[in-house]
Amino acid sequence: MVVLAGGVGAAKLLTGLVRAHPPHDLLAVVNTADDTVLHGLHVSPDLDTVVYTLAGAVNPDTGWGLAGETWQAMNALDRYGGVTWFRLGDRDLATHMYRTHRLGQGADLAAVTAEIAAAWGLKLAVLPVTNDRIETKVTTADEGEIGFQDYFVRRRHDVAASAVRVAGSARARPSPGLVEALDNARLIIIAPSNPILSIGPVLEVPGVRPAVAARRDAVVAVSPIVGGAALKGPAGRLMRELGHECSVVGVARLYREVAATLVIDEADAHLADSVEAVGISCVVAPTIMDGAESATAVARVVLGGLAAGGSA
Amino acid sequence: MVVLAGGVGAAKLLTGLVRAHPPHDLLAVVNTADDTVLHGLHVSPDLDTVVYTLAGAVNPDTGWGLAGETWQAMNALDRYGGVTWFRLGDRDLATHMYRTHRLGQGADLAAVTAEIAAAWGLKLAVLPVTNDRIETKVTTADEGEIGFQDYFVRRRHDVAASAVRVAGSARARPSPGLVEALDNARLIIIAPSNPILSIGPVLEVPGVRPAVAARRDAVVAVSPIVGGAALKGPAGRLMRELGHECSVVGVARLYREVAATLVIDEADAHLADSVEAVGISCVVAPTIMDGAESATAVARVVLGGLAAGGSA
Numbered sequence: 001m002v003v004l005a006g007g008v009g010a011a012k013l014l015t016g017l018v019r020a021h022p023p024h025d026l027l028a029v030v031n032t033a034d035d036t037v038l039h040g041l042h043v044s045p046d047l048d049t050v051v052y053t054l055a056g057a058v059n060p061d062t063g064w065g066l067a068g069e070t071w072q073a074m075n076a077l078d079r080y081g082g083v084t085w086f087r088l089g090d091r092d093l094a095t096h097m098y099r100t101h102r103l104g105q106g107a108d109l110a111a112v113t114a115e116i117a118a119a120w121g122l123k124l125a126v127l128p129v130t131n132d133r134i135e136t137k138v139t140t141a142d143e144g145e146i147g148f149q150d151y152f153v154r155r156r157h158d159v160a161a162s163a164v165r166v167a168g169s170a171r172a173r174p175s176p177g178l179v180e181a182l183d184n185a186r187l188i189i190i191a192p193s194n195p196i197l198s199i200g201p202v203l204e205v206p207g208v209r210p211a212v213a214a215r216r217d218a219v220v221a222v223s224p225i226v227g228g229a230a231l232k233g234p235a236g237r238l239m240r241e242l243g244h245e246c247s248v249v250g251v252a253r254l255y256r257e258v259a260a261t262l263v264i265d266e267a268d269a270h271l272a273d274s275v276e277a278v279g280i281s282c283v284v285a286p287t288i289m290d291g292a293e294s295a296t297a298v299a300r301v302v303l304g305g306l307a308a309g310g311s312a
Numbered sequence: 313m314v315v316l317a318g319g320v321g322a323a324k325l326l327t328g329l330v331r332a333h334p335p336h337d338l339l340a341v342v343n344t345a346d347d348t349v350l351h352g353l354h355v356s357p358d359l360d361t362v363v364y365t366l367a368g369a370v371n372p373d374t375g376w377g378l379a380g381e382t383w384q385a386m387n388a389l390d391r392y393g394g395v396t397w398f399r400l401g402d403r404d405l406a407t408h409m410y411r412t413h414r415l416g417q418g419a420d421l422a423a424v425t426a427e428i429a430a431a432w433g434l435k436l437a438v439l440p441v442t443n444d445r446i447e448t449k450v451t452t453a454d455e456g457e458i459g460f461q462d463y464f465v466r467r468r469h470d471v472a473a474s475a476v477r478v479a480g481s482a483r484a485r486p487s488p489g490l491v492e493a494l495d496n497a498r499l500i501i502i503a504p505s506n507p508i509l510s511i512g513p514v515l516e517v518p519g520v521r522p523a524v525a526a527r528r529d530a531v532v533a534v535s536p537i538v539g540g541a542a543l544k545g546p547a548g549r550l551m552r553e554l555g556h557e558c559s560v561v562g563v564a565r566l567y568r569e570v571a572a573t574l575v576i577d578e579a580d581a582h583l584a585d586s587v588e589a590v591g592i593s594c595v596v597a598p599t600i601m602d603g604a605e606s607a608t609a610v611a612r613v614v615l616g617g618l619a620a621g622g623s624a
Binding site for chain 2: 037038039040041042070072073074075076077079080081082083089090091092093094095096097098100101104115116119120
């Protein structure tokens with residue numbers, strides 16, 4: 001079973017999936033297009049959010065970073081006028097230091113990620129979508145094209161965007177085993193992550209979108225848009241700015257070529273027919289995940305998504 | 313006034329010099345051959361020891377690192393089985409992060425060092441001997457040739473060495489302004505640092521040794537060997553292993569081509585004639601620096617070294 005994942009929303013669904021399904025049967029395929037090099041350190045925000053969350057170590061207030069974190073390094077960096085808008089906690093730094101060290105030794109990101117996941121005791125497999133460097137670039141009105149973290153963190157995604165592209169994606173190769181896993185998965189889940197900034201780059205790695213589309217009947221997506229807005233982050237604003245409808249119908253249109261089923265929240269039940277009119281089966285269920293129980297409930301809906309799909 | 317400097321011993325003398333002489337008239341030229349890249353971060357141990365010590369921020373127990381440091385990142389790195397034998401405190405990490413960031417932006421090490429020194433409020437100039445990468449390599453009996461930090465920290469310099477070389481030195485260029493500073497200095501001080509591991513690499517950067525030798529009459533060295541042993545570190549053992557006498561006479565032989573005067577400790581007063589027989593003037597004085605006062609006293613001896621040199 002394969003889960004295409006971004007950060008916080010995907011991590012929540014995964015905490016439910018490992019409760020509802022044997023973890024060793026799960027493969028989380030994680031976006032790396034928001035990876036960045038800061039202070040010489042390779043930072044993989046979505047991978048770390050998934051790992052920290054599944055390890056029960058994530059900061060529950062933010063959904064990213066580690067609980068009980070300290071900030072000595074960041075505070076000391078202030079003395080130099082260093083880059084501190086991207087907050088890296090002291091313990092979190094160790095993850096980036098380890099990753100950077102191992103990549104420098106020639107290990108690939110998939111191997112390093114497996115080591116990090118194992119160190120946190122995870123039983124599911126966590127795989128970056130590619131070992132190659134891909135980077136989301138956002139074209140803004142006032143600064144032109146900027147890096148993803150510049151947009152997302154430094155500008156707090158509070159700036160108009162007119163285009164998104166994934167630099168490096170044309171020559172990126174899917175991580176070893178990924179296409180085979182998609183070919184053979186009983187179920188492929190598209191997590192409720194940003195369709196443009198998180199799932200988009202995953203699908204854009206050459207070979208991935210066709211592999212998912214070829215399995216369309218086995219693909220269930222969970223809408224990250226609820227009640228016409230993103231639960232978190234810039235998905236809603238960005239969908240509008242890039243000409244998509246910010247609704248479950250807009251999500252359905254983005255996914256209709258790769259997914260046969262879309263799970264939408266009860267708040268959007270009145271749009272179920274419009275979703276199906278796009279050509280995608282619709283499952284209506286509670287999708288808000290505010291803890292392990294609700295995440296497990298959503299996971300169970302997703303796991304039964306294909307069977308229920310036709311009857312929505 | 314130029315000071316050729318390694319780490320702890322040099323930093324102590326510099327704290328005395330800035331008390332005994334206008335700091336803006338001092339240029340500390342610091343060894344970078346023990347720089348290393350750890351976890352992707354550019355670490356410059358001697359530069360940092362000099363800066364932290366002069367800033368009054370150094371850990372007084374170790375002579376390196378920051379006082380009151382925390383170790384969250386190192387402790388977290390243990391989870392991954394990461395490289396933790398080289399201890400980097402959380403606040404110290406910020407220095408390496410800033411340096412790595414700026415070098416990545418294309419700044420040279422001299423510029424970054426000046427920024428770091430200014431951030432700590434230093435009034436003297438601190439200059440890496442070269443902006444180019446040089447790295448001391450030590451040939452050991454059991455592991456062959458290893459990097460300096462492997463030898464110094466990981467092996468705690470508790471291993472027989474048969475050779476030392478400075479990789480990269482043949483093509484290194486002295487930092488901009490360094491040769492001119494040596495040409496014009498009223499006094500050039502060789503700090504009581506390891507003659508082989510700290511001062512050796514400084515002199516080995518092409519252009520430096522000839523520039524210092526040309527000013528031999530203006531050069532005063534302070535012996536790091538007192539009573540036949542190094543005050544700190546592996547200087548004594550290494551001198552013996554590489555065929556040098558571990559005494560002020562051995563130091564005199566190492567420096568006679570570049571220095572006209574050697575300051576030796578009172579404990580070695582009986583060797584003053586032997587030092588002079590090597591062809592270098594000898595000044596006998598207390599040289600143990602265990603605080604600001606004694607460091608200032610040593611600094612005053614050094615500043616008066618040339619005048620007193622003939623009368624030892």
